Amino acid sequence: MDTSHFKTVPWYDRDSWQRELRPGMLEMQAASGVGSVATSAAAALKETKVVMAEARSVTGKFYDGTISEEKFQSEYERLSERYVNAFCSSGYPDKLACRSTQCRLAAQEIFYDEFRKMVLEEAVSRNNAEGKQYATGEKGVNHTVKYYNSDYYYKSEAAVAAITKGALAVGEESRALCSKRGYNDYEFEVPDYKSDRFNLYDNFNSAWSNNFLADDQFITDYDAVPPKNFKWFYESGGNSSDTAFTWASCRDENGGEHLVSKMFNYKDAGKGLFRVSELLKFKEGGRELVSQVNRFLSSLQVFQRGYFSPDYSGAGRINVFA
Numbered sequence: 435m436d437t438s439h440f441k442t443v444p445w446y447d448r449d450s451w452q453r454e455l456r457p458g459m460l461e462m463q464a465a466s467g468v469g470s471v472a473t474s475a476a477a478a479l480k481e482t483k484v485v486m487a488e489a490r491s492v493t494g495k496f497y498d499g500t501i502s503e504e505k506f507q508s509e510y511e512r513l514s515e516r517y518v519n520a521f522c523s524s525g526y527p528d529k530l531a532c533r534s535t536q537c538r539l540a541a542q543e544i545f546y547d548e549f550r551k552m553v554l555e556e557a558v559s560r561n562n563a564e565g566k567q568y569a570t571g572e573k574g575v576n577h578t579v580k581y582y583n584s585d586y587y588y589k590s591e592a593a594v595a596a597i598t599k600g601a602l603a604v605g606e607e608s609r610a611l612c613s614k615r616g617y618n619d620y621e622f623e624v625p626d627y628k629s630d631r632f633n634l635y636d637n638f639n640s641a642w643s644n645n646f647l648a649d650d651q652f653i654t655d656y657d658a659v660p661p662k663n664f665k666w667f668y669e670s671g672g673n674s675s676d677t678a679f680t681w682a683s684c685r686d687e688n689g690g691e692h693l694v695s696k697m698f699n700y701k702d703a704g705k706g707l708f709r710v711s712e713l714l715k716f717k718e719g720g721r722e723l724v725s726q727v728n729r730f731l732s733s734l735q736v737f738q739r740g741y742f743s744p745d746y747s748g749a750g751r752i753n754v755f756a
Contacts, residue, residue: 451536451539455521455544460475460478460479463475463526464476464479470525471526474525474526477520477524477526481524486549489513493506493593496589496596497556503593503596506593506597507597507603510549510597510600511600511604514542514549514600515604517542517545518538518541518545520541521541538608546601546624547635549597550594553590553593553597554594554635554641555641557587557589557590560586561581561582564581564583565581566581570669576671577671579667580652581667581668582642582660582666582667583664583665584662584664584665586638587637590637601622608622609621609622628640633656637656639653639657652736653735654733655733663685664683665684666731668736670736671739676699676701676702678698679696679698681693681695681696682727684719687723690719692718694715694716695714696713698713706741707735707738708736710732711728711732716728716731
């Protein structure tokens with residue numbers, strides 16, 4: 435990487451760079467059609483979109499199992515460099531600023547954000563698509579389906595680990611080369627998405643359970659680690675939000691399949707919220723597996739539609755959402 439053109443731009447702080455290079459800002463600047471900024475923004479936007487489309491294709495290949503973690507990491511590093519260079523080659527936001535260490539660092543950080551979000555989106559999308567085959571109930575305004583396959587948790591963990599390793603490698607290379615030229619302000623760090631409550635960027639559990647309402651979640655602990663070869667399904671409602679059905683399955687170390695299921699009614703039970711461990715409990719599969727799967731079930735919850743709304747009237751009483 436040639437760093438001979440790297441400069442510092444003191445009038446731009448880190449937050450300013452983050453705002454300036456985000457896809458939304460690029461689109462707004464390009465759409466303005468005003469002067470050289472619009473032209474350079476349009477060029478940068480076009481190239482970054484091409485890079486992200488290629489990134490999505492590579493991510494699909496990883497989930498399909500056609501490329502290894504090592505290959506996925508190397509592809510991330512290649513695409514990261516191309517994404518960053520989109521700003522230098524386009525001259526956005528201007529010919530001096532685009533060649534600064536701060537610009538390069540912000541572009542790398544944004545690329546990591548967008549790539550990580552995409553990795554988790556793809557896992558959740560594939561998970562949800564797989565779960566549709568199990569839905570059997572009558573469709574209606576109260577119909578809810580939720581499905582969890584731990585295969586996607588573990589695959590997405592591997593994907594995030596690969597791109598994180600790649601991002602840190604690219605960041606260290608850039609830092610070392612910039613340092614040789616006397617620029618010591620290049621320090622890539624992985625954001626603390628959990629503390630910032632950026633659910634779509636954190637892990638599979640948070641992206642899978644993400645909801646605009648803080649309480650309206652199907653999983654209570656985003657850090658809960660599921661058993662391998664575990665699946666869980668929940669379906670409720672049709673024309674009524676009272677009835678529901680749930681099942682879970684797991685495979686033991688000998689390949690044996692274990693399944694538990696339950697049909698229940700919120701109105702009959704007189705409550706609108708259940709820990710899944712109240713409804714399902716494994717007893718077979720070996721002590722270690724039984725303990726692990728039952729512990730994970732305790733981190734899942736199901737609830738009647740509208741349960742967390744202030745207008746919810748309670749199971750067994752008139753429910754404005756029923």
